[in-house]
Amino acid sequence: MSLPRIVSQVVILGSQILGKAFVEAYRQAARNARSGTSHSTGAGERGGANLGSNLAGEGGPMITRKHKMTVDEACQILNVKNVAFSEGPNQPIVSEELSNMLKAYERMFQANEKTSKYLLSKVVRAKDRISAEVELAKTPTPPQPPPQQPPQP
Known part of the structure; x- marks a missing residue:
């Protein structure tokens, strides 16, 4: 295989993975905004159910x-x-x-x-x-x- 082809495949695969991660992060942020809670503070690990x-x-x-x-x-x-x-x-x-x-x-x-x-x-x-x-x-x-x-x- 040629080097340009390998590099282009790595770039395309990396951008697909990054795009999926951004879409999932956006969905999670939208769910958090709708529910009015912030899960990013780690309230679940520190006993958030016991607020x-x-x-x-x-x-x-x-x-x-x-x-x-x-x-x-x-x-x-x-x-x-x-x-x-x-x-x-x-x-x-x-x-x-x-x-x-x-x-x-x-x-x-x-x-x-x-x-x-x-x-x-x-x-x-x-x-x-x-x-x-x-x-x-x-x-x-x-x-x-x-x-x-x-x-x-």
Whole structure:
């Protein structure tokens, strides 16, 4: 076989493979856009099915999508205990943990202010995520009406 023929076959085969990959990537992006979730963040591997596990209400998954971070991740970044940020008779909002979170935020913000913008943005997003969770827990939720039972004859 001649060299130009081999080179042309390699180029054609490579462009076909690359074209199929781009088409599949476009389809996956369209599916993700339609469903409103981002699978590229690896939420499936980190427990994405458990996004609302320790959230105080129905707005929790929306907050997770808005901040692109779960409460668990935010607590790991700021090195605080993951406590339930919901208010109730047995679970008051833990002010000690919130003050520890703010201290950790200040310390990490000052440490990364001049060096790493990436780490700084992670620290800020972690604080915002926990603050949003606390605000969600503080807002009173209207009581749900009991389900109506059909009258029995």
